Amino acid sequence: MRSEEVYKKYPRNEASNMIAMLQDVQEVHGYLPEDDIIRVAKHLNVPTSRVYGVATFYNQFRLTPLGKHVIRVCRGTACHVKGSLDILNTLEAELGIKAGETTKDLQFTIETVACIGACSIAPVIVIDDKYYGGLTSKSVYKLITEYRKKEDQADKA
Secondary structure: OOHHHHHHHOOOOOHHHHHHHHHHHHHHHOOOOHHHHHHHHHHHOOOHHHHHHHHHHOOOOOOOOOOOEEEEEEOOHHHHHOOHHHHHHHHHHHHOOOOOOEOOOOOEEEEEEOOOOOHHHOOOEEEOOEEEOOOOHHHHHHHHHHHHHHHHHHHHO
16 A cells, blocks of 8 residues: 555544554555655644644654664563563664664664564564574674674675
C-alpha cells in the first residue's frame, strides 16, 4: 500500500479511524513522518495535537525511522542481575545514541524491553530477531564491530 492509498481508504472527518489510519501510514513508511501526522489531522478534521497525542501515547507508533538493525536489550530481572545495564551502556556509548534512538546513518536502533524470555542466557540482546546471550561489554563491542564490517562489505559489493 502506498501513502495515497491510505488516505483514499478512510473517509474524511471520521476521527474514529485515527488509530487504524496511523497504523497504515506507519506500515507504508516504517514510522510516522511529521507531515503525515499533519495530513492525518486534516483528513480527519481533528487538531494535530490530538493525532500527535495518540501517536506518542501508544508504544506501537514511532516518530522516527528504525535502523536497519534493531537491537533489543532485555532489562528483565535475570538480565538486570547479570549486568544488562552495562550492556546497554556499552551499546549506547559505542553507537553514540540512547535507548529509543536510531543512529544518524540509520544502521542501528536501540530499544529496551521488559523481558525477552531467554533468562537462562542472561544478559541477552536480540539483533534482527537473532539472540545473543551471556554477553559482556567486550563481547557487545565485538558484535557491533562485526555488524559494521558486514555493512561495509555489503556497501562495497
